[in-house]
Amino acid sequence: MIKYIILLALCLAGNNIYAQSISGRISNTNGEPIAFANVQLLNTNKGAMTDKEGKYELNVPSGTYQIAFSYLGYATVVKSITLSTNDIATLDIVLIEKSEALSQVVVTAEKRETVLQRTPIAATVLDAEDLKQTRAWSFSDVTALAPSLLTTEHGSSTSSLFINIRGVMGLHSQTAVATYVDGVYQFEGFGVPLTFNNVDNIEVLRGPQGTLYGRNAFGGVINIKTKQPTNTPEGYVSVSYGNFEQQRYQASYSTPIIKNKLFAGVTAQFDQREGVYQNTVTNDDFDRPQSISGGLNLRYLATDKLDVTFNGRFERNEDFGSYAWVRSDSILFAEPYSVDRDRRNIELRNNHSASVKINYEAEAFDIQSITSYQSYERGFPELLDVDFSAANARAAKNDFDINTFTQELRFSSKQRSDSPFDWTVGSFAFIAPNGTRDNAFINFFDDGETRAENENRFDNKGIAFYGQGNYAFNEQWEATVGLRYDIENQRLLQELRNVDIDGNVTVTQPFKNFESTFEAFTPKFILNYKPTENTIVYAQYARGFRPGGLNTNSPNEADVPFDPEYSNNYEIGIKNTFFDNRLKFNITGFLLQQRDQQITVIEDSFFLTRNTGNVDNLGAEIEVEALPLKGLQLIWNASVSDAEYKELLIADAATGTNIDLSGNKPLFNPPFVSFSAIQYTKEFNKGFSAFIRGEHRYTGEHFFNFNNEIRQSPYNLYNARIGGRYKNFELAFWARNLTERKYRTWATGVFLLGSPRFYGATLSYDF
Incomplete structure (x- = not known):
């Protein structure tokens, strides 16, 4: 009986053992290793962080992956890689400072992580650095930071702000632009968080987004x-x-x-x-x-x-x-x-x-x-x-x-x-x-x-x-x-x-x-x-x-x-x-x-x-x-x-x-x-x-x-x-x-x- 239990445990454990691996080194343009850089497999829970020598390793099932490499002050890079059974792949990455290259921005506009410039949708992403540089403290500060995005204040109060995308603005609590916070739809239009606190990024999706986002995504969506x-x-x-x-x-x-x-x-x-x-x-x-x-x-x-x-x-x-x-x-x-x-x-x-x-x-x-x-x-x-x-x-x-x-x-x-x-x-x-x-x-x-x-x-x-x-x-x-x-x-x-x-x-x-x-x-x-x-x-x-x-x-x-x-x-x-x-x-x-x-x-x-x-x-x-x-x-x-x-x-x-x-x-x-x-x-x-x-x-x-x-x-x-x-x-x-x-x-x-x-x-x- 015990040997069957041990055999079953080994079989279950085998589901978490992958024969395929991805490893590599992340460095800057001078060839210096970047420690503690983030390595994230998009649309999965899997990721890693580089060690002091800039090295990382991931064990994954076979398949095709999009991998995002990022570190503070450097432009994010997204690479695609395909692994067959028993593959051992090496993927070295050179990160360029943000002052010399634009980041490959990742969005969730289609309810999955994709690269913005490769996604067929009119969208703008404002990350934490953008909000800091523009001194955007609340929704009242984001007018025109994305094309066709306007905010209208009608009462000098935190519950009297209307969001307008492409001229579509609901003049009542059933807004014409749907707002989501961490994937959660903000049901009451005047109840959206007006001040930006601990924001990683804001996605502005222009035009109706009804299929994936539903009610009130009439003029667009703000994620x-x-x-x-x-x-x-x-x-x-x-x-x-x-x-x-x-x-x-x-x-x-x-x-x-x-x-x-x-x-x-x-x-x-x-x-x-x-x-x-x-x-x-x-x-x-x-x-x-x-x-x-x-x-x-x-x-x-x-x-x-x-x-x-x-x-x-x-x-x-x-x-x-x-x-x-x-x-x-x-x-x-x-x-x-x-x-x-x-x-x-x-x-x-x-x-x-x-x-x-x-x-x-x-x-x-x-x-x-x-x-x-x-x-x-x-x-x-x-x-x-x-x-x-x-x-x-x-x-x-x-x-x-x-x-x-x-x-x-x-x-x-x-x-x-x-x-x-x-x-x-x-x-x-x-x-x-x-x-x-x-x-x-x-x-x-x-x-x-x-x-x-x-x-x-x-x-x-x-x-x-x-x-x-x-x-x-x-x-x-x-x-x-x-x-x-x-x-x-x-x-x-x-x-x-x-x-x-x-x-x-x-x-x-x-x-x-x-x-x-x-x-x-x-x-x-x-x-x-x-x-x-x-x-x-x-x-x-x-x-x-x-x-x-x-x-x-x-x-x-x-x-x-x-x-x-x-x-x-x-x-x-x-x-x-x-x-x-x-x-x-x-x-x-x-x-x-x-x-x-x-x-x-x-x-x-x-x-x-x-x-x-x-x-x-x-x-x-x-x-x-x-x-x-x-x-x-x-x-x-x-x-x-x-x-x-x-x-x-x-x-x-x-x-x-x-x-x-x-x-x-x-x-x-x-x-x-x-x-x-x-x-x-x-x-x-x-x-x-x-x-x-x-x-x-x-x-x-x-x-x-x-x-x-x-x-x-x-x-x-x-x-x-x-x-x-x-x-x-x-x-x-x-x-x-x-x-x-x-x-x-x-x-x-x-x-x-x-x-x-x-x-x-x-x-x-x-x-």
Whole structure:
């Protein structure tokens, strides 16, 4: 009996013994070994780290692999290798400093790791170094860092930021751009993490991504990936201080608890500044935003095939002086950054999430499961001033609370397979039970007040099934076909009531149930051609879907439901890399057609979402990055857009009739946006280097209302950064909006200016 047990154990152990190996040495251009460099087999749990002599070794099954070689300060290199049974391969790598070569960026845009410049999709990746160089602290700072990417701030609060890709921007919480954090869909649009904490990179995917990403990936997807712990202990601390008493403190540390098995990482961040706006009623600062955020990452490599990761994070925002709106355009510029308020407009926002990701490499395919819980709440401990004056005339209340559970299960073909066909199939399900949103408008009089109250309870759930396959006809031609089916159910229990000046309550609508179900098929087709190793040409069609919903602030039953919105995206693109990876040059052309557009309109002081408007947007995007000389980096991103409403009927509050505005330009969609940057880094002896960077952003004329009467003229913004680095320490001085250009960010009913000139310094230490 014992001999059979021993025999069985040996057989099981044999599954983890590989007869194939890859080994080699990683060095720099001087031939010096690079110790502790990372070696990662893409789309697997396997990796290694070089020893003091720069040597590494991996034992793997037979097959074809993509291997990424990386080290801090050097350009990442991705190599392909094929191993037959009993092969012993040697792969030596020479890494080039980032000042002399561009990295081969790895993305997960297709739910698997691929090299960005070889992937047929319009995407931009901003890594941690990019975010540091551009002083991008939050979503409000990333406008134009990727072509066609704009962010719009409409209320000077952390829950009032809209993300716009290719002119597609949802003006309500069901955003038109889906955001993911560590693979987890951020269900509530206003609940995405606004401050960037411990970010490894951000992927900006342009155009509908409905097949693999589903609901609300209507204009695109933003993937935020945080830094995950590894076998190497590492961390950083950072302190920033600037005008308006800007303060930012960051700390992060990760370490192996059990080498090659269990890893942990923690991070914390605190942001605060004092008032940009002055309150003429109190002669004090009006605003003071503050946020604190943190996270915990645990990773357990149970076996060479099973990888379990836990990610937990939280963000708490406290905004004194939110919604610093003024009543007219003339006041906006005549008295900039000035408000007259009898209330402090305090807004509190809490966002907590936890997720477990399980990767398992089975014999025939790979499995990934992502389970998450998200809690988002927002409210005002005091009433919100909505008369925009010193008079105590009108106030509002808006409290929101939602908890969401999501589950994604995905199966994919083995990436090491020699088959010309690879595939991904999966499902995504969510449930958001017992959500609440309570609204009230209060009118004040000398002898009392009246209230219009709206109480809402909602339950949402949905499920989707998707699949995508890629077939390589040969080494040059490849086709991709994908299809997704979504079905979603939304239920709303709503009561409307009025309270008169004597305190008498009149229920205008007793609690009533509303329910809607939405479903959609979203296909995707791509054909790509690779004439050379450094060039790819592709054509794509993709359909986008944004589910309908139920208005929770509706004055009557007929206005509660609104229908889904759809889009068709036709796209062609070419990606090129030249001169030994010193020049990247990408061009994309697209036609994006929005149908049954969901538009938020104001009718009788109620914000309502309606389906009205068909938009065609013909555009182009360009990305250029070059290293013409050692240490000199040049970047230029630009987007061109020719968009107009083919159909648009909206209600005119003055006449009570519909107005035909066909032919008008859509909101927040400049015809031309450009971002350029130049940075020079000079390295000296003994670990010291100095850098200087300048940035320019041009934003063309765009409109804020549907009749195109309120517009923002073209404007330029200039940013700068200068500093030095000595070994692990870095000191940088930075400035944003150097010329203090005043421009509107919002001008629809109420008016808001963009941020003034910010400047300051950041001292950081990494280890």
